Amino acid sequence: MSLDVTDLILKNPSADRDEGGIPGVLVDGSFWHWQRAVDEVSIGQHQALQSARKFERYAAGAFGLMLFGLFALGVALVHQAEIITLDFWTEPSWTAAALFLSVLAWLFVPYRLVNDKRLQQNLKRVGLETTPELTTIPSLAAVERRHDIAEAADDDAVKAVEEAYRLAVKSTHAEVGALHIFAGTLATTPVQILFARLGIFLDDVRDPLRRRLSTLPQGTAVFGSQAHELMAQAFARALSTRRSTLSALDIFAAAFAAEPFLTDLFASKGITPEELENALAWMRISDDLRERYFAFRKAAAYKPTSNMNRSMTAVATPFLDSVSYDLTRSAVQGQTGLLVGRETEMANILRAIEGGDQSVVLVGQPGVGKEALIDGLADLMVEELVPEVLQDKRLLKLSVPHIVSAEGGTGADERFLFALNQVARSGNVILVIENIHELIGQGSGIDLASILAGELSRGYTFVIATTTPQAYTEIVERSVIAPKLQKILIEEPGRNEAIRVLEAKVGGIEAKHKVIFTYGALAAAVDLSSRYMHDGALPEKAIEVIKEVALVVAKRGQANAWVKKEDVATLISERTRIPVTEVSQGDAEKLLHLEERVHERVIGQEPAVKAVASALRRARTELRSGKRPIANFLFLGPTGVGKTELAKATAEVYFGNEQAMVRFDMSEYQDQNSITRLIGGNGQAGLMTEAVRKNPFCLLLLDELEKAHPDILNLFLQVMDDGRLTDGLGRTVDFTNIILIATSNAGTSFIQDQVSAGTSLIAIKEELLERELRTTYRPEFLNRFDDVIVFAPLTREDVVAIAYLLIVKVVERLKAKGIEFTVTDAAIHELAEQGYDPKFGARPLRRVIQEKVENPLADYLLKGQVGRRDTLIFDQGGEITLQKAVEL
């Protein structure tokens, strides 16, 4: 039975504690409480007794050895060959006495060993017929059967208690409380290992603990009712988690739960009570796995591995054996991993089988653990812990490819029928068919699935099948075999369950690569793979991640290296191309000064630049909903004012290069069929979905949005809302790590008029949203954008600044040739004047510079009069003067 441990711990009865009462645990009619006295004298005595007992054993052994030595000596020196005569043994002699005394001495040793072990109670023998109940009884006379919790405590637990007492005495505190006991556990090895796994340094905890301890009331230390109650809580916890002894970890957990200060302390280190519970489970799991392994090996000795069952009623099934894989045999041989968790699912499966002798189909994503569940079933069958209908049977996994390609019969359908007939005759086979959807539609004559359905109706066997959800709805549900199969849904395990699966698996990986995992790494593997990796399912995704990260860390060359959360984050960042690692110093600098760097390329448009930069900052500090793109923007304004330039600049500044921008011109997607080009269809991938799939962290730029077909606009509605799209190949593409920027020329004339009239940008925007844009875009579509930003037409000053930027580019190109190039301010103003047209933004300026600057320059260069280190000066009116360099 499994008790909810957190329930047990949180129901702290100290609120209604009766001052005179004795706290303890009532279970199976006995009352357990901490009887052993904890004070200087008792501790000393107890320790002395322990060492005395230990000495007894060694002394007896040594004594026996010495006596035996004397016997041997006696034989060698005195009696020699006499010992084989009867006379020697019937005559009293010291040598013989030595022999017999030595045997007696040696018999003493196992007596003490067994007795000492039995002095320590084995909690597993507590039946747990009734739920353990934390109570406080008024006096010991009230209960008949009593036990001492101290007898059930292992050495570390006792050490923790003694350390706690010593600490209280040293600090002259009045009572030994939860904090002392907590501090006591810190001295034990299991708790130190726990801290190592959690990635916390003991010293980080000791200082705050010490400060807190100094606030406690002074007095003569007493191991009083507070401490007794804590011991009772720890004991209840040990019982409910089916431990065989009370360990230091149980005491640690009980102390943690009893003292809110500790919860805060751990929270400050990033460990919530839930995470702590998972880490404690990790400590338990290793012990459990070892025990289960031994119990399993014992049971496996009784299970036959040939195709014969124990009552020899089965029939040989050679053909069947050749097209199948014996899971029960491989379980006996120890080749199946032990299943962790999934108790509900296993119970469902067993119930379904037992209930109607019915076949079941496990429906779940690949990687969710269907195969593990079936292996677990094979293990249970080996231990015979299954309903009668599964007992003394073999679990065979049928291999469809083998049936299709095997020899014999005239076709796959005949061979399949033959195999099923062998199942019928054998009487001790249960079939497993993985990916049962492969069976449907197969077979040259009759469909294999129909054959199976027919045989299942005859009722001599049933089948355990697996399939994926998609295959189930598309293929299996409509097929002839559907009514025979009871559907059992196997979903991804929850976060904590997935972490426990990893905890069970990680031992083998640690041993193989000689690394040590922290708890944080396991939790990160589950969280990050769940959040950012969309191919595959938990727990397999996370298991692959920890396998790979173990390899990476092991390759670094250090023996027993620790695998931390950062290592996992780095691996996942590399795999998914999404930055999930903590923001580094360099990154932080870049993010905080994003606007400045963007403004080096984009002139004006403050609100737009600010909006985009803020969105990026929010994204990297994870202050956003994970179910939508990082940000959706709509840039409105006349042509040539910098809408596209801003997108390019952001891509270059933040993502590192302009190519990190994925750009689509909506004017190419004006008809309905163009959807298939974007997202794919008919078994083809789409341009946009492929681009985002390959590069999930990017900037998606949609130019001239008003030109797109309405169906395409609906598509983007879904992207902006849901953050995902299904492409033509049926895959879901994740759009939650993109920044979506749409540009549109709609309402341009309105904007230009209003700007000339002097209306503020904000008023213009409101007017646009309320009225002007209604004709072009649907209101719910506009609503989806995080921000609609109006780009103002360029002013004269803006154009001058742009002219400067463009000229700088020319200067740089000439510098590459070793030629200095300067343009006078007057010339720049002139060019700006010539290139300025409010209707066309900055584009004319580019043409002007081309005509008026670059063309003449080209002519000049071709004339060959300009050499390296010369300077060209461009002045008003298009005058170019050459300044020859000074001779070296």
Next chain:
Amino acid sequence: MVVNNVHGLLVKTAAISYLLLYCLGMQPAIFKDVLLDIVMFPVWWYSRGLLLMLQWCVDTLKGYAKYMAIAVWIKNIFVPMFGQSDWQSRLISVFMRSVQIVGRSLGLVVIAGGVALALLVYIAAPILIALQAAYHVIGSLLYVS
């Protein structure tokens, strides 16, 4: 003869001095516990120890009974072996099963014999050894004096 005497003397002094040294180094309360442990040795052997031994015997027998699977064979005595249900096979099957049952039961009897022997040794050996030890010690003391 002289060597024999000296040898005997050695044994005596070794035993006594060993015990003395050990006892001297202990606190009285602990000494009492240790003394109790030593004195209770035979008591334990024939009470708690005996119970544990009996438990082991029962467990071992149970384990082998399960391994021999006699119950399974008896339950299936008339079920045809290897699924062959013609009358000849059934006859052979019943015969085979009877033979198997007899054989396995015999095996179990042998195991039981072994277990009984172990139990006997457990009960008898300490007494015999103690008696022998006493005989030799007392006899040697009397002889020497």
